[in-house]
Amino acid sequence: xxxxxxxxxxxxxxxxxxxxxxxxxxxxxxxxxxxxxxxxxxxxxxxxxxxxxxxxxxxxxxxxxxxxxxxxxxxxxxxxxxxxxxxxxxxxxxxxxxxxxxxxxxxxxxxxxxxxxxxxxxxxxxxxxxxxxxxxxxxxxxxxxxxxxxxxxxxxxxxxxxxxxxxxxxxxxxxxxxxxxxxxxxxxxxxxxxxxxxxxxxxxxxxxxxxxxxxxxxxxxxxxxxxxxxxxxxxxxxxxxxxxxxxxxxxxxxxxxxxxxxxxxxxxxxxxxxxxxxxxxxxxxxxxxxxxxxxxxxxxxxxxxxxxxxxxxx
Numbered sequence: 621x622x623x624x625x626x627x628x629x630x631x632x633x634x635x636x637x638x639x640x641x642x643x644x645x646x647x648x649x650x651x652x653x654x655x656x657x658x659x660x661x662x663x664x665x666x667x668x669x670x671x672x673x674x675x676x677x678x679x680x681x682x683x684x685x686x687x688x689x690x691x692x693x694x695x696x697x698x699x700x701x702x703x704x705x706x707x708x709x710x711x712x713x714x715x716x717x718x719x720x721x722x723x724x725x726x727x728x729x730x731x732x733x734x735x736x737x738x739x740x741x742x743x744x745x746x747x748x749x750x751x752x753x754x755x756x757x758x759x760x761x762x763x764x765x766x767x768x769x770x771x772x773x774x775x776x777x778x779x780x781x782x783x784x785x786x787x788x789x790x791x792x793x794x795x796x797x798x799x800x801x802x803x804x805x806x807x808x809x810x811x812x813x814x815x816x817x818x819x820x821x822x823x824x825x826x827x828x829x830x831x832x833x834x835x836x837x838x839x840x841x842x843x844x845x846x847x848x849x850x851x852x853x854x855x856x857x858x859x860x861x862x863x864x865x866x867x868x869x870x871x872x873x874x875x876x877x878x879x880x881x882x883x884x885x886x887x888x889x890x891x892x893x894x895x896x897x898x899x900x901x902x903x904x905x906x907x908x909x910x911x912x913x914x915x916x917x918x919x920x921x922x923x924x925x926x927x928x929x930x931x932x933x934x
Contacts, residue, residue, distance in 0.1 A: 738801025
């Protein structure tokens with residue numbers, strides 16, 4: 621199975637939130653306030669200093685929809701609908717079915733929140749499946765970009781920014797009726813974080829529903845069939861391990877979710893557009909930030925890590 625080597629770093633990257641023991645960039649990220657936990661998965665702030673003419677070419681791969689507020693940097697994303705350029709503003713990134721190429725020029729500031737599966741269905745927002753691998757202004761979903769920018773004071777700390785976002789989201793959730801996601805969706809989400817190596821039939825049995833119902837609900841709330849959700853989660857966990865932002869004690873378990881080395885290489889290359897070896901050899905700063913945030917959320921959700929506790933990769 622794939623042995624983890626030290627992942628490559630971009631020497632120009634200077635994250636204000638520090639680095640991992642392997643030199644990978646970190647964001648400031650945390651769980652949402654408890655009253656927002658049914659709808660939000662994670663909040664983050666990333667500040668990175670770069671030369672004005674320096675371009676980072678990387679990518680993102682998120683298993684949830686994410687509202688991203690870009691305060692600095694010239695961004696470009698290769699979406700299923702074509703190239704989307706984003707500067708200062710708030711944008712809704714639908715979940716990715718595979719690695720989405722992204723680049724940014726100059727120092728950048730990005731903050732936002734990941735949205736739990738089923739939130740759109742519960743709050744009667746547009747179907748998440750219509751936004752897989754897409755990026756659109758937040759006007760199409762919950763609120764215009766200005767609503768997000770207006771609550772973010774320029775001199776605020778990262779934590780103050782996140783608290784301001786949470787206050788705005790509370791108002792939005794209340795205005796949309798405040799219904800919580802389907803418990804079946806939440807249960808499947810927990811299973812995906814715990815053991816994406818299981819089959820769809822095993823997941824249905826654990827959820828105590830028939831396979832057909834699970835497939836219907838997951839397709840509605842995740843935007844893709846459960847088999848694809850599990851496959852994506854396996855790859856994201858493995859990518860986190862390869863970038864050094866996962867609990868190293870789980871590395872062998874993550875690798876054993878694949879039949880053999882060729883299975884890992886095939887699946888990983890299909891979803892990331894490069895082999896595991898190439899993935900480790902190339903700096904992946906933007907993607908690593910997202911992977912680290914997801915793993916922190918995963919370990920907290922599985923009660924393997926307490927909020928605020930030092931993470932295994934720090």
